[in-house]
Amino acid sequence: ISSASQTSSSEGASGEEKKERMKRVLSGVQPTGSIHLGNYFGAIQNYVKLQDEHEAFYCVVDLHAITAGGHSPKELEESTRKSAAIYLAAGVSPEKASVFVQSHVAAHSELCWLLNCVSPIGWLEKMIQFKEKARKQGEDVSVGLLDYPVLMAADILLYNADLVPVGEDQRQHLELTRDIAGRFNNLYGGNKWKKRGKNEKSPSGRFRGKDVLIVPEAFTPKSGGRVMSLTDGSAKMSKSNPAEGSRINVLDSPDVIAQKIKRCKTDAIEGMNYDDERPEAKNLLTMYELCTGMSREEVLNECASMRWGEFKPALTEVVVDHLKPIQEKYEEIMNEEGYLDSVLEQGAVRANEVAEKTCADVRDAMGFVHR
Numbered sequence: 529i530s531s532a533s534q535t536s537s538s539e540g541a542s543g544e545e546k547k548e549r550m551k552r553v554l555s556g557v558q559p560t561g562s563i564h565l566g567n568y569f570g571a572i573q574n575y576v577k578l579q580d581e582h583e584a585f586y587c588v589v590d591l592h593a594i595t596a597g598g599h600s601p602k603e604l605e606e607s608t609r610k611s612a613a614i615y616l617a618a619g620v621s622p623e624k625a626s627v628f629v630q631s632h633v634a635a636h637s638e639l640c641w642l643l644n645c646v647s648p649i650g651w652l653e654k655m656i657q658f659k660e661k662a663r664k665q666g667e668d669v670s671v672g673l674l675d676y677p678v679l680m681a682a683d684i685l686l687y688n689a690d691l692v693p694v695g696e697d698q699r700q701h702l703e704l705t706r707d708i709a710g711r712f713n714n715l716y717g718g719n720k721w722k723k724r725g726k727n728e729k730s731p732s733g734r735f736r737g738k739d740v741l742i743v744p745e746a747f748t749p750k751s752g753g754r755v756m757s758l759t760d761g762s763a764k765m766s767k768s769n770p771a772e773g774s775r776i777n778v779l780d781s782p783d784v785i786a787q788k789i790k791r792c793k794t795d796a797i798e799g800m801n802y803d804d805e806r807p808e809a810k811n812l813l814t815m816y817e818l819c820t821g822m823s824r825e826e827v828l829n830e831c832a833s834m835r836w837g838e839f840k841p842a843l844t845e846v847v848v849d850h851l852k853p854i855q856e857k858y859e860e861i862m863n864e865e866g867y868l869d870s871v872l873e874q875g876a877v878r879a880n881e882v883a884e885k886t887c888a889d890v891r892d893a894m895g896f897v898h899r
């Protein structure tokens with residue numbers, strides 16, 4: 529977080545001038561299932577930290593959630609509402625951040641299309657997540673899945689985001705966003721005309737000497753950037769893993785958490801340490817650290833001498849304790865009629881304001897005729 533100062537003074541997208549405004553943060557989670565500890569520690573916890581000193585936009589990225597193909601409409605709706613409620617329950621404040629649903633802001637789809645036309649297919653085919661998911665889906669893989677990172681680039685660039693808090697798994701997509709923004713600026717930004725030294729003007733003349741799109745930075749947490757699966761220490765914890773026991777969901781009951789930790793993969797070594805050769809022990813100690821807020825050293829003082837049989841109940845206790853207030857708040861939010869909808873409505877209004885301006889700039893720079 530220290531890399532983010534309170535205000536930003538970079539020249540950029542002319543519609544939303546970045547001069548002397550608070551730095552902006554944008555991020556989102558796909559409503560593809562229950563939010564788990566990986567999403568929570570890798571992303572949502574940072575949403576809460578960053579909202580105080582940044583102008584924050586946190587969305588539930590439902591358009592991304594359908595890229596796997598053949599989703600259940602009922603589950604998409606439920607999962608979208610649940611995800612938004614978890615953001616709030618985890619401490620995201622609608623007073624400080626705009627919380628909204630991606631499909632409520634049409635500019636995401638429009639900018640995605642415009643960026644599609646400057647994004648080489650070869651760049652998308654190289655994405656590790658695409659390759660992994662496409663391998664599993666075979667011939668059924670959708671164009672949407674290939675296009676996922678361009679939609680993500682549109683999400684970020686619409687808000688001229690300075691900072692994007694994401695887990696390690698999204699770093700490559702962030703790099704691609706930077707490349708797409710750079711390519712767009714080279715093709716249509718005002719610097720192109722300046723560099724060539726021609727008297728030629730960009731379509732509106734408003735972009736002379738300026739970039740149209742702001743190139744963002746990734747913000748990955750030091751720990752929690754990659755929480756691993758409980759059943760396979762070498763795979764990340766993920767919503768789309770068919771093995772329910774591979775993840776701890778933020779809304780899991782204490783009994784379910786105890787069962788999952790009891791059954792999780794271990795090794796035959798006595799005592800606990802953060803050894804890279806022991807991915808299971810390292811992952812669970814990291815979870816302990818994240819749930820208690822303790823340093824590695826403190827965790828080791830407490831747990832190094834424990835056997836698995838002692839450590840597992842201790843971990844269960846700290847996970848349950850950490851999640852309890854979030855689960856209670858979640859119930860409150862879901863039981864207050866109309867509250868969630870009003871938060872999402874308010875978030876969509878603000879998000880549309882900003883996103884529409886950027887989209888208008890992009891259309892303008894590309895030479896589309898004004899309405």
Ligand code: ATP
Binds near residue numbers: 558769
């Ligand atoms: P899916 O399985 O549907 O692809 P996912 O569980 O991988 O979903 P996303 O919705 O793609 O999660 O990601 C939401 C946010 O959570 C992103 O910022 C991502 O980097 C972060 N995240 C996801 N999984 C992990 C993980 N295991 N550890 C840390 N961060 C994670």
